Amino acid sequence: MKAIVYTEGGGPEVLRLTERPLPQPGPGEVRVRVEVSGVNPTDWKSRRGGPPATVAEQVPNQDGAGVVDAVGEGVDPGRTGERVWLWEAAWQRADGTAQEYVTLPGAHAVPLPATASFDTGASLGIPAMTAHRALTVAEGGPARLAPGVLGGRNVLVAGGAGAVGHAAIQLARWAGAFVVATVSNPYKAELARAAGAHHIVDYTAPDPAAEIRRAAPEGVDIVVEVAVAVNSGLDLAVLAPNSVVAYYADNGGAEFTLPVRETFARNLRWHGVLVYTMPDAAKREAVAAVTAALRDGALRSGEESGLPLHRFPLERTADAHAAVEDGVVGKVVVDV
Ligand SMILES: NC(=O)c1ccc[n+]([C@@H]2O[C@H](COP(=O)([O-])OP(=O)(O)OC[C@H]3O[C@@H](n4cnc5c(N)ncnc54)[C@H](OP(=O)(O)O)[C@@H]3O)[C@@H](O)[C@H]2O)c1
Numbered sequence: 001m002k003a004i005v006y007t008e009g010g011g012p013e014v015l016r017l018t019e020r021p022l023p024q025p026g027p028g029e030v031r032v033r034v035e036v037s038g039v040n041p042t043d044w045k046s047r048r049g050g051p052p053a054t055v056a057e058q059v060p061n062q063d064g065a066g067v068v069d070a071v072g073e074g075v076d077p078g079r080t081g082e083r084v085w086l087w088e089a090a091w092q093r094a095d096g097t098a099q100e101y102v103t104l105p106g107a108h109a110v111p112l113p114a115t116a117s118f119d120t121g122a123s124l125g126i127p128a129m130t131a132h133r134a135l136t137v138a139e140g141g142p143a144r145l146a147p148g149v150l151g152g153r154n155v156l157v158a159g160g161a162g163a164v165g166h167a168a169i170q171l172a173r174w175a176g177a178f179v180v181a182t183v184s185n186p187y188k189a190e191l192a193r194a195a196g197a198h199h200i201v202d203y204t205a206p207d208p209a210a211e212i213r214r215a216a217p218e219g220v221d222i223v224v225e226v227a228v229a230v231n232s233g234l235d236l237a238v239l240a241p242n243s244v245v246a247y248y249a250d251n252g253g254a255e256f257t258l259p260v261r262e263t264f265a266r267n268l269r270w271h272g273v274l275v276y277t278m279p280d281a282a283k284r285e286a287v288a289a290v291t292a293a294l295r296d297g298a299l300r301s302g303e304e305s306g307l308p309l310h311r312f313p314l315e316r317t318a319d320a321h322a323a324v325e326d327g328v329v330g331k332v333v334v335d336v
Contacts, residue, residue: 033067036334
């Protein structure tokens, strides 16, 4: 079978196409024929760092979607033929989704409803699970999103045209929140609106805080933050008492400072989110909620739903990585 691998860290050019024997699923594992592999910033950041010391040859890409074609000992043989979406395929493992077949623990291959495309399935693992975590770290929960559980809450999604931002808008809408998204230009505003945001604010315009306050006069309860270092002042200006900034990236800057008295006086919380290291219980909640949202048709991909797709064949995985690294707007997928 064909696989993309890298043996050292570096630019997209370290990725090369190779032939490998068909892998056999071990106990508790399934083997999935990968249809679509999804690319996220984490995949090129990992590639730049090179494979872990214990791994000779790394297959990139955490996310994907496909069909179970074999099961290991202890897994229900009835899973064979099941359409699935994949998460954390390459986290602390040598086998990502940029290959024709991947083996992974059965729980990391989640049933994909017949109504959801493989493209959507390959766009979920990192973005939707990160978004789910960010939307569930507020004091008082909920631990799992479901229709109505964020009713009455105002959510601010920074960067509503980003992959995580897109998932956050869709999940927050599904859960009943009022959703404001920030963007930097009119095209991205269209995408955030297509994803379902109620109100869009251009964060490059003068006084975005006043604009957000106009849309959510009582303040924002949850901020899903991609650029905490540059946005801490803006977030502080729009937060409601007892609210949370769930930050998941250092886009724009690596450090931030906050005023001590003002933040404790308003009982504000800044909560870091890393999808890989969040508690296992939070991962299980995210998987369950994402699957329920898929069934409800609330998680979609494609330009019409705010997430333009950029396709590459397997042998051009290096170009797919370069596109993500260059900050392409939308979702990069690899047809395996
Ligand atoms: N912690 C985790 O578990 C986790 C999970 C997933 C991703 N990440 C990280 O999160 C980042 C985004 O990932 P992604 O896949 O969503 O990337 P993406 O699709 O490229 O989206 C990034 C978005 O951030 C927006 N942005 C940048 N600066 C902004 C600012 N000051 N205010 C508002 N929006 C801003 C960009 O919009 P403009 O260009 O218009 O500003 C863009 O839409 C990456 O650094 C990634 O490594 C972390």
